[in-house]
Amino acid sequence: MGRSTHGVVTAPGVDPQAFETRVASIALCLRPGQFFTRRTAAKLLGLPNGRLARNAGNHVDVGAVRPIRPPTRQGVSGMQIGDGVLSSLPEAPYWVPSPEDVWALLAPVADLEELVIVGDFLISGKDRWAAPMSSLDNLRDSVRRFSGCTGVGRLREALPLLRTGVESPTETHTRLLIRAAGLPEPITCCPVPIESQLLHADLGYPEWKIAIDYEGQYHFEGGAEQARRDNERHEAMRAAGWRVLLVTALDLRDPRRFLGRLAAAIVAAQ
Template sequence: MVTGNSAAYLRGLPVKLRPELDIAVPRKYNPIAVPHVKTFRMTDTTNVTKEGLRFHHLGGILHVIARQEPVENLVAVLDALMGPWRRPAELTRTKLDQLVAAGPKTYGWPKLKQASALARENVASPQETRLRLALVRAGLPEPVVAHPVWIERFGVHIHPDLAYPFAKIAIEYEGRHHFELTEQVLKDTERYYELGRLGWTVIRVTALHKLDSVVLKVRECLEV
């Protein structure tokens, strides 16, 4: 059955595809001696079939990825599973904690536990994950993900990607579609205007920005 990085990639999670196909087999079996195949001998080989492929269960996939990826990449995967990134949320915080606690306490488990503690619900993209982690690494307070701000004129809450509500600072990560002449640009303009009327400072971030420069801007706005 497919597991690890290969399974995560096929499921649309934010990982870079590795050159080897990751396969899980029962621990009693020998590794598969085939070029470009990496075998993981597992005690729990519970699996599900999707589109004709057998996939390791989600907990098994995550425990294998924890052996392969650095903590930051693993956090991005967990954020994706708990957020609207390309899908409805697949996990809640409670379910993730249960999944991690139920897994084997073997190689990779401490890293998965560490990543789980850093993961947050409602994150909309892996870029937002990396930005949030960069701010925390720099010693700044952790920003709130998708904080609700009531806009009276719209009659709804809007949710900046990241926010410091106590300082009225909103951080918005903007992909390519935010700069095309579409309805999205109009929505962004109206959002930022309304936030400004309420006294919020909006820091806009793109893929062209260096994370260090964003950290500096946030530090200046927070005056810390």
């Protein structure tokens, strides 16, 4: 994920100030029935859209409800949508549809995994203490309203793959890798009871006492104190009889060894 300025998430190599300036300039020209859409709307909402953002650059996506047309200007990609598809018409000064409608509007430009990542984020929140931006029922309602739109098949495919309790796009990616390998799907935000408290692993199998934690960059940037807390947490899980599997970015680049370790742990636990 790139930098975030005033809630706008941008890809590496993209100037966030230049993007904000373009968005602000175009926003002044929008009128009722027009709105920011697709990759631009996702950026403005701060949704996890790494690959989408890299493809977008400083480009701005603008939509309009028929028969209104989107503005025509250099660097703007326009699209139209039927009347009644959006849950509500976006208004000034933000001109951004509801989070669930932005998810649905991404379907023509996102692959299945990207839709699941964004959907997990919307129904989970930024962390387990933050209120989610949407709900599974709202996403289902968007799929119903977008039934005649491009990409609705991908939305329908994504819906049953969405899960709550997800704290990062990498957790979704890891879960989908495990599913794709034919292994049982782990639960998200897996509860791990220890003597004094209830811990949670990113993913896990309570029935087999297998916990899976992703060690992202922040685990290594936190220095010795962060490392100490992580080690104590994992040792507490192991002391409670759990097998703890740690996953890093290197594992996900070539997941064969991790998936082999996981398969062996499942077999041993059964």
